[in-house]
Amino acid sequence: MTTRKQHTARITGVADTAMGELPGSTAMGLHAEATTAALKDAGLTAADIDGVLCGYSMTMPHLMLSSVFCEYYGLRPSFNTAIQAGGATACIMLANAVALVESGACRHVLCVTGDNRLTGMTRDGAVAALASVGHPEFEQPYGMSVPAAYALVAQAYLHQYGISRDELSAISVAARAHAALHPKAYKRDPLSLADVANSRVIASPLRLLDCCLISDGGAAVIVSAADAARDTRKPVRVLGSGQGHTHEHIMAAPSLTDFGCKTSSAMAFDQAGVTAAEIDVAEIYDSFTITLLTELESIGFFEKGEAGKAALAGDISLGGRLPVNTHGGLMSYGHSGAAGGAFHIVEAAHQLRGEADARQVAGAGLAFVHGDGGILSAHCSLVLGQE
Amino acid sequence: MALPLPTPNADSRPYWDAAQQGRLVVQHCAACGTVQAVPRGCCGNCQSPALEWRDSALRGTVASFSVVHRGPTAAFRNSTPYVLALIDVAGGVRLMLNIIGPGPDEVQIGEEVEITFEPRGEAGFQMPQARRITA
Numbered sequence: 001m002t003t004r005k006q007h008t009a010r011i012t013g014v015a016d017t018a019m020g021e022l023p024g025s026t027a028m029g030l031h032a033e034a035t036t037a038a039l040k041d042a043g044l045t046a047a048d049i050d051g052v053l054c055g056y057s058m059t060m061p062h063l064m065l066s067s068v069f070c071e072y073y074g075l076r077p078s079f080n081t082a083i084q085a086g087g088a089t090a091c092i093m094l095a096n097a098v099a100l101v102e103s104g105a106c107r108h109v110l111c112v113t114g115d116n117r118l119t120g121m122t123r124d125g126a127v128a129a130l131a132s133v134g135h136p137e138f139e140q141p142y143g144m145s146v147p148a149a150y151a152l153v154a155q156a157y158l159h160q161y162g163i164s165r166d167e168l169s170a171i172s173v174a175a176r177a178h179a180a181l182h183p184k185a186y187k188r189d190p191l192s193l194a195d196v197a198n199s200r201v202i203a204s205p206l207r208l209l210d211c212c213l214i215s216d217g218g219a220a221v222i223v224s225a226a227d228a229a230r231d232t233r234k235p236v237r238v239l240g241s242g243q244g245h246t247h248e249h250i251m252a253a254p255s256l257t258d259f260g261c262k263t264s265s266a267m268a269f270d271q272a273g274v275t276a277a278e279i280d281v282a283e284i285y286d287s288f289t290i291t292l293l294t295e296l297e298s299i300g301f302f303e304k305g306e307a308g309k310a311a312l313a314g315d316i317s318l319g320g321r322l323p324v325n326t327h328g329g330l331m332s333y334g335h336s337g338a339a340g341g342a343f344h345i346v347e348a349a350h351q352l353r354g355e356a357d358a359r360q361v362a363g364a365g366l367a368f369v370h371g372d373g374g375i376l377s378a379h380c381s382l383v384l385g386q387e
Numbered sequence: 388m389a390l391p392l393p394t395p396n397a398d399s400r401p402y403w404d405a406a407q408q409g410r411l412v413v414q415h416c417a418a419c420g421t422v423q424a425v426p427r428g429c430c431g432n433c434q435s436p437a438l439e440w441r442d443s444a445l446r447g448t449v450a451s452f453s454v455v456h457r458g459p460t461a462a463f464r465n466s467t468p469y470v471l472a473l474i475d476v477a478g479g480v481r482l483m484l485n486i487i488g489p490g491p492d493e494v495q496i497g498e499e500v501e502i503t504f505e506p507r508g509e510a511g512f513q514m515p516q517a518r519r520i521t522a
Contacts, residue, residue: 124460124461127457127459128459128460130459131459131460135425135483136393136394137393137394137395137396137399137403137425138393138424138425138482138483139483140391140459141390141391141392141393141514142471142483142484142485143390143455143458143459143463143466143469143471143485144459144471144483145455145457145458145459145463146459147457148453148455148459148471151453151455151471152451152452152453152471152472152473153451154453155451155452155453155496156450156451156496159451159496159497200456201454201456202455202456202457203453203454203455203456203457203471204453204454204455204456205453206453249425250473250483251424251425251473251481251482251483252424252425252481256450256451256473
């Protein structure tokens with residue numbers, strides 16, 4: 001691997017909207033609300049934005065979502081496009097924004113996502129729409145849902161490493177304890193290992209409380225060129241980024257226990273000039289308990305088969321060796337599609353700025369953020385640092 | 388509500404046509420020898436267009452499985468519980484199939500299964516499926 005020069009771009013504004021069940025919300029309205037809040041956070045105005053990247057919406061599918069949003073909000077950027085990479089969308093948007101400002105194409109790029117997939121469609125409708133990541137001829141006709149596809153990964157993992165139910169459940173429980181400290185989190189009521197173990201089976205071995213939420217919500221992140229970031233309120237550095245892409249369909253995955261996060265994180269660490277051991281806080285895509293478990297191990301934060309034991313021992317909780325998903329993640333904070341992965345970026349920025357209130361990791365100077373899309377198919381890792 | 392049927396296209400039609408005759412076929416690359424499951428116009432390893440269809444033995448082993456209790460659509464919700472599995476078939480490819488027949492939820496990873504064909508819909512479209520070898 002050839003070492004790439006460290007990034008120079010800054011994250012200058014972050015914001016997310018209210019989370020959970022938001023009756024009356026719309027996909028575009030959530031985009032707008034998040035944008036206004038992120039601009040305020042940065043100390044910028046709409047006129048400063050010269051690049052716009054949108055994701056996708058399930059309640060408002062569109063061929064040109066980014067153009068629709070720019071019209072809605074009143075932006076006329078010199079660069080504008082939408083990016084679709086499932087749960088990796090937010091991190092990949094940010095990586096693209098970094099490339100845009102570092103190439104000189106843009107000064108301030110707005111990355112914005114949002115969806116009202118809880119109140120704007122039925123739960124059945126959301127589950128069916130998500131299942132479309134399955135192959136239309138070779139997977140969907142066999143009844144593959146997204147939870148069932150991740151269950152295939154989980155079953156293979158359990159077979160190989162023989163971990164206990166509690167080691168898997170500990171991932172959900174740790175997330176909920178963090179969410180309890182975040183006033184905006186969708187699910188904040190206490191959760192026990194027994195609650196997870198006794199929740200109904202969705203697709204064995206995964207139970208309801210192994211799965212992420214479906215929520216309304218939106219988030220925006222502004223990425224600025226190094227010199228353009230000088231007059232913003234409190235910039236955060238982007239130090240490294242990397243991607244890994246091995247398959248789309250789970251039947252075509254080269255392995256059921258190792259995924260593209262290994263490559264993407266190695267690239268990001270190498271570019272940032274840091275190791276996994278130096279990371280103070282990690283915000284990692286956690287669509288299911290098994291997602292976080294395999295990613296923590298593939299990325300190198302824990303040995304193979306050990307992440308569940310670590311979670312059970314409190315290692316990924318506040319005060320532990322590596323606090324993970326300090327906002328509560330997709331399982332307790334909320335999951336609004338492309339915005340779900342953006343909540344991880346927002347939280348990482350809050351941690352690095354020392355603005356995470358009761359969830360603050362003392363002395364957090366280096367953060368790792370990771371998004372994965374599809375069935376552990378598309379991966380993007382980021383290493384962020386204090387200014 | 389009826390379970391969905393695949394809509395074959397120019398890449399995949401030979402696979403589904405063979406299934407209607409009770410055969411499982413896989414694409415074999417004449418240039419590099421790679422076999423691939425999802426049919427394509429080129430080899431996913433060396434990009435050669437020189438692909439041949441070969442019959443696979445109707446045997447396989449379970450790479451992973453899940454007993455699904457919550458289906459993605461109304462048709463599958465009426466069919467729960469069903470077993471979704473990744474099967475490494477003798478022809479050298481991995482397919483997603485259901486495990487049908489007796490005792491599907493007692494299946495284990497590494498277990499040998501036979502490939503069978505299950506009629507679906509009014510026209511009896513034959514879907515490749517996996518069945519436990521119980522005898």
